[in-house]
Amino acid sequence: MAAGKLKHLCRLACCADVMRCCEFSPGVAKWAYLTCFGLTAIATWILRDYSSNGLSYISGLSSCKSEATTENQDRCYGKGAVLRLSFGNFLFFTVHFLALLGVTRKGDWRMWLHSGCWPLQLLGWAALLGMTFALPAHVFVVWAQIARVLSGFFLILQILILLEFVYILNEWLLDRVDQWWAKSGLVVLSIGCYVIVIGIVVVTYIFYAPHGSCSLNIFFITFTLILAVILTIFSVTKWRPEAAGLLTSGCMLAYMAYLLWSALTTEPAPSTCIRSLGTGANGIKVMGFVLAIAATLYATMNSSMASHTFSLSPDPESLAETNPDDSDRLPYRLDFFHLAYMLASAYLAMLFTGWSLNNVPGYFSVDDGWASVWVKMASQWMCALLYGWTLIAPLLLRNRQF
Template structure:
């Protein structure tokens, strides 16, 4: 029974057909969704390899468990103990290859309006050949000449591109909050339970945000130290309160009746996470107590100095993957593209409330077709493309640069490793703190923009 399914998957990888991703026992999948899923899978694979390359623990385990490790490294011309294959320089080269891969597809898919052409077929199929191309791009980056000059220049290019992706990520977070509120609010007139769910989630979000403020106020401030922590905690907490009151103010409600407390709740929780992450990323502070230097403003439980780093790293890794995948997969839909242009009346008139609202598609179902004996593929782009192919690849290109800068701790990358990803870096502290303000600013813009440019928001 598995043979026909395997054959269909091989045909999907080698040909121009849409990838069905699994066997026929799984639910149907749309052609556009399957394509984006496959590119996201490639993206995640390279990201995981980059994280492994930055881990000295993995390097030590390879030395112990792989026989003739040093000789193998010499034959591969990878330097002593394969030094060329680990560390920040290896991550830069891997991400350079992945960025070139997506930039190449950005060029060849430019201005594609339908899925019947040759370029569209390349975008939607030939997965095995594209995998080989991706491996070739990443491997070829290790043979670039004048690597010191390349690393220095590529670092600044990565910082600019990663910054642009961070802005897109924050804009999509704001769009996510608006879409969540709009979707659940649409179900209130049919079932009052949606109103209860909306109220419950809003209450939980604000409870988490207020709890985070209290937690950081107690454990991340000190009467004689941590001045930055006290100032920025007060500023960010006050800004979250201001945007919450602004969202339910009468003049905002008049222009945007669906504006409520759910959106500022989502924004407040994310801002508090970034604030906590920034405090944990700041270099450790010491004060003298009874003639001894004591560490202050650190995580209060377990080992104190290291627990907050591990927790932030774990949470940050999950959020990193979630934000990158959500950004890359949704930034090219019609709804999200409108949000990136700050249109707020882009939602369809008929909105069906559902728990997994973010998994909805922009198009209605069309006739379904089968890919061999595999999973049913719904060809939803027969008349026209439902998202911009070139913009999709450009977002992945920026995402590659963002991953490169995040994994190597932005500008402080020398002798760095993944186990100490957030160890005392002022650059990470300021990037995350500025991200808080940008996120709040973008949300305020979506609230006040209809008053400034009313014609732009007319249906």
């Protein structure tokens, strides 16, 4: 009864004549959530870098006034804003995740919470974000540690989404390999990915390992190169899965090379192992900032792609196609979709604070510091491990279907 009244209240808020503007299809709702999440990411960046004067009036951030220098005070205010906005996002998507657990059909009455009632949803979202600024600072000491753990799961999710996309792309092109454009696409994309890998390895050796004493950087770069050789060799052997090949390896290695470059560029300066990039350094910093945010948004947008990977039931889309009675099934798991945004909310906190939480990166910086370096390299090794497993799993587990 209470649920029915709440749903009726939501519909009244939309008004009968504009009802269709308040209810979206599941596909359109994905874009709506992405847009709003992207806007909160931009707001987080603005509050972190440009709003210290206004944040100084918030009682929950009063402890920042005890910092010794103005620069440290500004960074303290920025960190406080980042943690609060990320926590507000996390609460919003947690409510949706819990409310939508097990929803698989369009006819489920809980669907309105995901794709409808947008005026009230946006109002509630804004209220949660604002409410976090009234909470005491010790709440966010705990939240920061929780966000660290959850961010690790988000990084794994990011890799799994990329893996699935790469295999889907490769299979799609292989199915059309008798057509010239598909064959050309396979060749061009594969070569392009390996050119990127080689280019990044060469550039990082030049700018981040200028002399023999830079042993850690040399290890990072050389180990990346070794992994690239091993994965490439295995992807062209007769034991490889049919869906794997040079394109899948090239794409994954390009991502691993990007993680290497990103890790090395976030090492604290000054350092004798970082050769000056001159005026190009600011451009690289801005590009890294944009790429980091774009990668986060891409992963959250495509989280529904990987939902059936974690499900014991068949893929909803394929099930609907093979069984007309299941046409009412949703194209993706709503609870998994909001779970991905929960993890992304935690990851944004780490992205904008550099994981260590002791200091906050400067303008247009994300993931700066040694903690970020090790997180990115660990992500690269996890990426190699997961991709390597997809190559050898069919060989080791012959009775399983992949």
